Amino acid sequence: MEPKTQTGNFAAPAPEELLKHLPAKIRERFAHFLATGDPAAADAVVLAIVRDHVPARKQGSTPPLFIDSMSLMGDLGIDSVSIADAVFTLEEVFNVSISTKEIMRLSTIGDLRAFIRRKLSESRN
Amino acid sequence: MPRTAVITGLGFITCIGNDHATVRRSLREGRHGFERVEFLGNPELAVKVAGTIKEFTAATPHWRDWRYPARYEIPREALRGLSPHGLFALCAIEQALADAALNAPEISDGQTGLYCASAGSTLLAHYHLNRLLESRGERCHPLSVVSSIAGTLNFNLAAHYGIRGAVGGFVAACASSSHALGCALDDIRLRRQQRMIVVGAEEATAESILPFGAMGALSINSDPATASRPFDAERDGFVGSGGAVALILEEADFARSRGAPVYAELAGWGQAADGYSIAISHPEGRGLADAIQRALADTGLAPGDIAYINAHATSTQAGDRSEVMALQKIFTAAGAHPRISGTKGLTGHPLSMSGVMEAAFCAMAIRDGFIPGNAHLCNPDPVCAGLDLPRATIDERPRTVLSTSSGFGGSNVALVLKQA
Numbered sequence: 320m321e322p323k324t325q326t327g328n329f330a331a332p333a334p335e336e337l338l339k340h341l342p343a344k345i346r347e348r349f350a351h352f353l354a355t356g357d358p359a360a361a362d363a364v365v366l367a368i369v370r371d372h373v374p375a376r377k378q379g380s381t382p383p384l385f386i387d388s389m390s391l392m393g394d395l396g397i398d399s400v401s402i403a404d405a406v407f408t409l410e411e412v413f414n415v416s417i418s419t420k421e422i423m424r425l426s427t428i429g430d431l432r433a434f435i436r437r438k439l440s441e442s443r444n
Numbered sequence: 445m446p447r448t449a450v451i452t453g454l455g456f457i458t459c460i461g462n463d464h465a466t467v468r469r470s471l472r473e474g475r476h477g478f479e480r481v482e483f484l485g486n487p488e489l490a491v492k493v494a495g496t497i498k499e500f501t502a503a504t505p506h507w508r509d510w511r512y513p514a515r516y517e518i519p520r521e522a523l524r525g526l527s528p529h530g531l532f533a534l535c536a537i538e539q540a541l542a543d544a545a546l547n548a549p550e551i552s553d554g555q556t557g558l559y560c561a562s563a564g565s566t567l568l569a570h571y572h573l574n575r576l577l578e579s580r581g582e583r584c585h586p587l588s589v590v591s592s593i594a595g596t597l598n599f600n601l602a603a604h605y606g607i608r609g610a611v612g613g614f615v616a617a618c619a620s621s622s623h624a625l626g627c628a629l630d631d632i633r634l635r636r637q638q639r640m641i642v643v644g645a646e647e648a649t650a651e652s653i654l655p656f657g658a659m660g661a662l663s664i665n666s667d668p669a670t671a672s673r674p675f676d677a678e679r680d681g682f683v684g685s686g687g688a689v690a691l692i693l694e695e696a697d698f699a700r701s702r703g704a705p706v707y708a709e710l711a712g713w714g715q716a717a718d719g720y721s722i723a724i725s726h727p728e729g730r731g732l733a734d735a736i737q738r739a740l741a742d743t744g745l746a747p748g749d750i751a752y753i754n755a756h757a758t759s760t761q762a763g764d765r766s767e768v769m770a771l772q773k774i775f776t777a778a779g780a781h782p783r784i785s786g787t788k789g790l791t792g793h794p795l796s797m798s799g800v801m802e803a804a805f806c807a808m809a810i811r812d813g814f815i816p817g818n819a820h821l822c823n824p825d826p827v828c829a830g831l832d833l834p835r836a837t838i839d840e841r842p843r844t845v846l847s848t849s850s851g852f853g854g855s856n857v858a859l860v861l862k863q864a
Contacts, residue, residue: 337508339508374521375521407585407586416582
């Protein structure tokens with residue numbers, strides 16, 4: 320078998336697959352969230368996915384901790400296509416559905432955190 | 445004062461090597477890049493050989509799973525929109541920039557353009573559309589379009605490198621990157637650009653290669669040492685391959701003023717179509733002969749001035765025969781006997797990237813003083829009578845070279861390169 324010409328797995332990736340390039344502690348937080356539903360653990364994963372979408376040119380000036388007032392586009396330099404990519408990842412990881420209308424209302428870190436918490440709470444109910 | 449253009453940088457991700465030195469050695473020593481493969485885990489498939497890309501594992505839709513040499517530092521935001529062949533193309537451009545002694549910021553000067561050639565990523569199109577259809581339209585990745593359709597190379601690479609000059613893509617199947625080179629040359633001659641980057645890239649996956657088997661175009665010879673043998677009487681089809689080749693073309697004075705290294709001059713080109721079939725070459729090579737005549741007219745050269753021809757020669761029965769007819773009509777009939785070789789005997793056929801790859805081989809041959817031989821040619825097809833088809837590499841500098849390409853729909857391109 321020659322893997323170089325073999326196509327990959329065409330099923331939707333498992334959530335853990337989507338997080339495998341992130342730090343181990345983030346994957347641990349995700350496992351903790353799955354086991355307990357702890358919203359603080361989910362929060363850590365959301366912020367890591369956002370940080371993963373900050374472009375390389377902005378990484379150096381991005382503080383180690385996000386604050387809620389930070390704007391995704393203005394402060395973190397994440398363009399609208401990358402926001403759509405980050406939201407798609409969040410949908411896949413947390414098994415939620417987010418509409419384009421809902422995305423349009425998210426402009427800051429705080430908006431996104433509150434929104435995902437609400438979504439997760441809705442999906443658990 | 446007519447403007448001329450010179451080749452100042454090359455980059456290679458190919459089945460015969462991922463750097464200049466390895467590619468040169470493979471061409472000189474006749475080392476092929478083929479391996480036995482089992483597509484889709486199906487041992488029953490007749491196609492058993494492909495030109496594989498070493499050091500990379502990228503035949504998967506998820507960029508997180510890709511493996512590539514650590515010498516390429518690619519930011520994550522660039523990876524996310526790329527297809528596997530976009531990854532190859534970016535790595536080839538990185539090499540070409542270094543080879544041309546250029547820094548990435550220098551190419552976002554508005555004087556530099558980017559022309560790309562690929563058929564898009566059938567692997568990613570398959571993956572993303574599969575999810576779209578399975579979810580009845582509810583789930584689709586936001587980057588699915590820009591990572592998969594034909595044009596994915598120019599979308600991604602122009603953004604990544606901040607290119608502000610001419611940007612576009614060429615889709616003429618196996619003639620695509622030769623069209624890209626010809627149009628890049630014209631942009632420099634017409635004073636539209638000072639520098640053009642031309643890149644051709646393709647994946648080597650079941651999705652990109654196997655559909656050609658349904659047309660009967662692929663070799664079913666299971667021996668990597670003989671499956672691709674252009675001009676041989678026993679040839680039975682092409683061997684699919686992929687990768688990326690990037691070439692940097694600069695206006696000659698502009699290049700000299702910055703002390704750029706020069707491989708060769710891209711002196712002119714010609715194109716003509718067969719007007720005959722969607723997939724089969726004209727049986728007498730009508731369009732290709734016209735393209736060669738136009739390239740000679742463009743450069744003011746006679747058939748006898750051409751020292752070496754790097755033929756398109758994919759190793760199919762019909763295609764090679766058609767090309768031979770065109771070469772005999774233009775060269776043999778004029779009493780000219782240039783050396784002719786088909787380097788796809790070593791590389792297989794990487795489709796859209798074939799033209800720029802072979803132009804790069806020609807530039808290397810001119811600068812380094814060798815003519816690649818016809819690997820795997822044992823028993824020349826009698827139809828080749830009168831053509832000079834050396835088997836082994838010749839240590840001889842070809843000062844004027846012709847490179848031909850032919851694609852579906854009967855598109856034909858001939859490029860002329862000269863010692864600068």
